Amino acid sequence: MKAMIFAAGLGTRLKPLTDSIPKALVPIVGQPLLEHVILKLKTAGFDEIIVNVHHFPDQIIDFLKANNNFGIRIEVSDERDQLLDTGGGIRKAKHFFDDGQPFLVHNVDILSDVDLQELFQQHLAADSLATLVVSKRDTFRYLLFNNDQRLCGWINEKTGETKPISFDDISGFNKLAFAGIQVLSPRVFELMETLDAKFPIMDFYLSNAQTQVIKGFIPTDFHMLDVGKLNVLDEAERFVRIGTPNP
Numbered sequence: 001m002k003a004m005i006f007a008a009g010l011g012t013r014l015k016p017l018t019d020s021i022p023k024a025l026v027p028i029v030g031q032p033l034l035e036h037v038i039l040k041l042k043t044a045g046f047d048e049i050i051v052n053v054h055h056f057p058d059q060i061i062d063f064l065k066a067n068n069n070f071g072i073r074i075e076v077s078d079e080r081d082q083l084l085d086t087g088g089g090i091r092k093a094k095h096f097f098d099d100g101q102p103f104l105v106h107n108v109d110i111l112s113d114v115d116l117q118e119l120f121q122q123h124l125a126a127d128s129l130a131t132l133v134v135s136k137r138d139t140f141r142y143l144l145f146n147n148d149q150r151l152c153g154w155i156n157e158k159t160g161e162t163k164p165i166s167f168d169d170i171s172g173f174n175k176l177a178f179a180g181i182q183v184l185s186p187r188v189f190e191l192m193e194t195l196d197a198k199f200p201i202m203d204f205y206l207s208n209a210q211t212q213v214i215k216g217f218i219p220t221d222f223h224m225l226d227v228g229k230l231n232v233l234d235e236a237e238r239f240v241r242i243g244t245p246n247p
Helices: 033-045 056-066 087-090 116-126 187-194 201-208 229-244
Strands: 002-006 047-054 073-078 103-107 110-112 130-135 141-145 151-156 176-186 212-216 224-226
Touching: 002 033, 002 087, 033 110, 047 103, 047 130, 056 073, 087 176, 087 187, 110 141, 110 176, 110 201, 116 130, 116 176, 116 212, 130 141, 151 176, 151 201, 176 224, 187 201, 187 229, 224 229
Parallel strands: 002 047, 002 103, 047 073, 130 212
Antiparallel strands: 103 176, 110 224, 130 176, 141 151, 141 176
16 A cells, blocks of 8 residues: 655644754654654554655655655655645655555654554545545634535635635535645546646645545544644644543
């Protein structure tokens, strides 16, 4: 089973830590975020992983080598010349996903207790273009799903912006927050062929939502933490030790 870890981000919200190390190597309970995600994927049966790099890329490459790739196949997708955003990063790694099977993509700064095998099996059963882990946590940017958990749109409640632009009425839709974990069908690469080198995966989904089935996966009794800011590092330590964020 194959997976990708997004580890190329600049980590600007974690400054000054990320002035000298990449976000992926920020330690939580003595282990870098990247290690926590790799071990979670490995435990779930993902034994072939590609990691994209941009910010302090050699530190990540050296870390993987020093740990003997954690005993599995791990490759690096090098974006040091240009940060390609989430969609462009996935497309650059197309060569890695050459077996025609769905693959999982996991943000390096997400800690969660989601059952990755359950997510993967639900994606296989639905045969959708993509399956996104979502939850009801508070945010101001929401994905909009119908009662079949099919993606229909997006809204920024602070600005009132919606996508698609013609999306006028959100009543009757479920507002859910993306949790940074997703499973994709290899069919995505055909739809990406004509796009620019750099593009966000969520805009890609929204532009295809009317013609392609993109589903939401809401785990039961779900706990997750976005370790993207300095003020959540203590909470991340508690999450790793106990399994839940602060109440």
